[in-house]
Amino acid sequence: MASIKDVAAEAGVSVATVSRVLNDHPSVSEDARTRVLAAVEALGYRPNAVARSLRTDQTRTLGLVISDVLNPYFTELARSVEEEARALGYSVIIGNADERPDLQDHHVRTLLDRRIDGLLVSPTDGGSPLIVDAARAGTPMVFVDRWIPGVDVPVVRSDGRAAVRDLVAHLHGLGHRRLAIIAGPAATTTGSERVEAFRAAMAEYGLPLPDAYIGQGDFQAESGRRVTEGFLDLAEPPEVVFAADNLMALGALDAVRARGLRVPQDIALAAFDDIRWFVHTDPPITAIAQPTGELGRAAVRALVDRIEGRPPQSVTLPARLVVRRSCGEPAHREPPAPEEFPASVEPSPAMNRSQT
Amino acid sequence: MASIKDVAAEAGVSVATVSRVLNDHPSVSEDARTRVLAAVEALGYRPNAVARSLRTDQTRTLGLVISDVLNPYFTELARSVEEEARALGYSVIIGNADERPDLQDHHVRTLLDRRIDGLLVSPTDGGSPLIVDAARAGTPMVFVDRWIPGVDVPVVRSDGRAAVRDLVAHLHGLGHRRLAIIAGPAATTTGSERVEAFRAAMAEYGLPLPDAYIGQGDFQAESGRRVTEGFLDLAEPPEVVFAADNLMALGALDAVRARGLRVPQDIALAAFDDIRWFVHTDPPITAIAQPTGELGRAAVRALVDRIEGRPPQSVTLPARLVVRRSCGEPAHREPPAPEEFPASVEPSPAMNRSQT
DNA sequence: CACGTCGATGTAATCGATTCCACGACCTCG
DNA sequence: CGAGGTCGTGGAATCGATTACATCGACGTG
Missing domain, CATH: 3.40.50.2300 (Response regulator)
Known part of the structure; x- marks a missing residue:
């Protein structure tokens, strides 16, 4: 798969310039821009999100750990979460806990390892130490539907x-x-x-x-x-x-x-x-x-607020x-x-x- | 968040040794191993999956693009897919197309950008060029339930x-x-x-x-x-x-x-x-x-076979x-x-x- | 005793991006 | 006319892992 170097070579510029074009940085000449774009097109280049994430330390990804995908309530929640996240420029990775604390922790760990930008959780049990620790360690987090008492994390619920x-x-x-x-x-x-x-x-x-x-x-x-x-x-x-x-x-x-x-x-x-x-x-x-839909959307907004440095808000809907x-x-x-x-x-x- | 360097410093060894311990490479002294493990414990270190993926060129992640999460059939399919994938050591990222070709392509593109190891698709339409190109370009792929005719990709369906x-x-x-x-x-x-x-x-x-x-x-x-x-x-x-x-x-x-x-x-x-x-x-x-469950499991097995170099098989169940x-x-x-x-x-x- | 082997370890290159810094060309203004 | 600025660009460091290669000491063997 073509990398940024290939594009740079094809366009006859440096990788820095290619990167600038791709992130539309202002100071790039019109000439360079068109050459780069042509090279991108010719090679079918797509930036490697893995490399980008490593460098920028952000994945633009949210984790969603729910208790049971087979429950239509959670399915609908997941859908609205993904929808709102997409609108805000984020992807969502869903982890299904099947109401099992061990599975829940497995997914939380996997998501944390992937360095997701934030975590939406509907906890299966009252006090996974893993989740509590992650929250204390500063992982942006929001509870949806269910929550863990005594943890300083916004809650979006009805x-x-x-x-x-x-x-x-x-x-x-x-x-x-x-x-x-x-x-x-x-x-x-x-x-x-x-x-x-x-x-x-x-x-x-x-x-x-x-x-x-x-x-x-x-x-x-x-x-x-x-x-x-x-x-x-x-x-x-x-x-x-x-x-x-x-x-x-x-x-x-x-x-x-x-x-x-x-x-x-x-x-x-x-x-x-x-x-x-x-x-x-x-x-x-x-x-x-x-x-349900409003719950999912509000949860995403709260989480993204937290991630992007704005104060997040707990929400309770009737x-x-x-x-x-x-x-x-x-x-x-x-x-x-x-x-x-x-x-x-x-x-x-x-x-x-x-x-x- | 602690990195492998911090662990190396804490344990008084090089990063190479830490990496060897973590991937249990044979030639590491018992002494070094225990010191590294202690340091890992002390720092609460977790390897960065992003960095690892960049280096190894594999994410141990499968993409699943389904037509509609709100459809219980697909929900169940997704669940069995995740289950089998987990058993085989893979994670799954689900993309919901909502029966919209544009959304389907959005998710396929995102998944490809993330360099997932393989793709499970239930195509919303008969011929997304994106999917066809990806298949031709060699992305490990398996169709589940629905498929695109004329593409050389295994099909698991009933x-x-x-x-x-x-x-x-x-x-x-x-x-x-x-x-x-x-x-x-x-x-x-x-x-x-x-x-x-x-x-x-x-x-x-x-x-x-x-x-x-x-x-x-x-x-x-x-x-x-x-x-x-x-x-x-x-x-x-x-x-x-x-x-x-x-x-x-x-x-x-x-x-x-x-x-x-x-x-x-x-x-x-x-x-x-x-x-x-x-x-x-x-x-x-x-x-x-x-x-449904068997369909999901068979699809994952076929895809993982393909990824790991074994010949994948199409499956049709009544x-x-x-x-x-x-x-x-x-x-x-x-x-x-x-x-x-x-x-x-x-x-x-x-x-x-x-x-x- | 010298040499080859093996086990344990470290150094450094590498993956593919982003971004700081430096540099040259050109412009503007005093 | 020269100092200072802007603009476009490239070189190189960096993110956090993995791993090829080099090194070094200990040990076995002819």
Whole structure:
């Protein structure tokens, strides 16, 4: 593959001049410029990004470590991250942790070795020393969706508290009293936070939340299935199951179906994270939607601010409840899907913060 | 960040010795080795992959350019690719083309500039000169799922011909005669191939396939919706709509639902590519499943063979029909989901190649 | 005892870019 | 007319690794 030397020889100038043309430095004669450009064209020359990075000590690359690529929420996040990064002149390398701390660390290490300019992380566990050290050592970093408490790193996330309260209000209004939750790992912020929000909302409505109604999942479908089976085996099974992510909701649906039960007649179902397919499941699933695209874009902007020396900002955006039929309410006619939120029904006006 | 020089100084040896220890070269004294290792530990040294790549002319990185990350099929493919690559000691950088040739070329160019060791591509269009040139120039390359005809590059894909025939047999058996297809872009091999397979199967059953029943989609949900609306507007709408990928099936479902029609009573639906959610849609969707994981792994193996000087092999694996209720047959009880194929029903034995 | 061999180590070239510094040509202004 | 400036250019150092080659001491052997 042709190098800058070849181009210089072909154009009859020095490598310095070639480099100047390529980085359009002002003081290059028109004559030299055209000769260099012609040589570049003739040789099909492309600058070696590896060499350039070594010299300039920047890769114009962002690392993104997410918990699970197979989760549509993260897929969408990854897409918006890449889009915004590209707009700002950066590439993105994605590392998929599959909810495994060891894999997460593997990817973080690889990315650090590659000297990425900055790191976007949605931590799988509460305290990877590797990540904490990297942050302290000055690696530009931003947490997205999940974060590690006690580390001085900006966090871009969405706050589901209000939406969870809306959900409980909705369920309460439909007459449900025994509500259960399939929680995510307590080691993740989203895992514990969603349970807390749920517990708080339940308390507001004077509803009990016995331990038996808090199932421990791991954000994967299989755990949703297992926990739901446990719920169904109880002497007094819950009337509603709220899954803390969309994959566990899928597992819950598997479990309910395996028993030959119907949603919502026999048991109601709701999920955190909205996905397009929820509109077409049997029945359509009530869910809490995050502004995923905006989250990804904000995270990239924060990280790039940090990298380029501007003060980065933490961002918290609200999630919102999208009511469908899986908890018992009659269906609304759905309007065409708007951009940011996948095809969905607006919560009925009466329900937004209608209570306390 | 500490460099190899710092380690050498700390350990009181030359950089050459440090390098030898790190790449465990045989002739290093036990004494030197321990001192170097101690220094590495003390400084928290990590080798700079950029510098190493520049010198060795290899990055131990594979590029993967896929057509659409938001498509679960490609997400799963990407995951299995990364997994296998990791097992073989390579990293993967994913480029998402969003079905746009310009974006595809952008990613290919970026990856080439980074001097990745090899490229896995699922081309968005039939003939990106950039890709063709790179292949001719000797860049190790393997096509996955889709390919560009006339280029001497191994192809790893699945053959859906038999499964499509099974599908048509199934539909014919259920009494359907007016079958329509939402095709993918003719510029993609999978786009045209699936239509051809469908056309051939229809011919076998003596069924006509009028042009009005061939809708032109682009593998995105929106096109599925649009095409389906067109079908429903026909004086004689089809009895079955077969979508050439899962996203267009989603769009088709949107369109059918918007008209207040029911699947399969008013119109039947089938899709190419199976995804977990198809089990829980209303109704569960009959689909053709590809062995996605195996495809990804085989592609990586072929590419790494090529990179490391072994002769690479093209691989073709069969897809298979998974019958559910969206075409009218009564449901079976579903067994627990096996590994490779997402939760699914086996086609009834009588249906496999039952005809002609 | 001298010489060849081998193991351990260091010196320096190299990969492909960027960029500081120096230099010559030419211009401008006092 | 000469001092000082600007412009275009090239030479060479540099980034952080790897590795060919040289060196040197110890040791075995004829």
